[in-house]
Amino acid sequence: MSDTQLxxxxxxxxxxxxxxVVRALEDTFGAADQRPSGEHATVRVATFTGEGREEAGPAGAGTLSAPVTVTVQGTPQAVRRASDTLARSFTARDEGAASGDQEQERQLLLEP
Known part of the structure; x- marks a missing residue:
């Protein structure tokens, strides 16, 4: 598993x-391999499996119209980088984390 798989x-x-949210993460991880789809979907998924960037650029993702719950899952390094990026880009509240042997999951609530 690549250290940027997310x-x-x-x-x-x-x-x-x-x-x-995906635009904010692309500043750190490069283009998403899978982007969220479905205008009327209640759950959307994006994946990042590229090499990522050594240093994150400025997080300029825009604003949110409503609270968004985001769960990031991947290697500990990728989850940490994603959490840091989202916290710089939005008002974020940590909702908890779970760790496995080689993978980690973190849930954040992003607020407008």
């Missing part, structure tokens, strides 16, 4: 909110 699950908000 799965992002988003719920709440609308498709534009999901795109804003």
């Amino acid at each position: 799965t992002v699950t988003l719920s709440g908000g609308d498709a534009d909110d999901a795109r804003a």
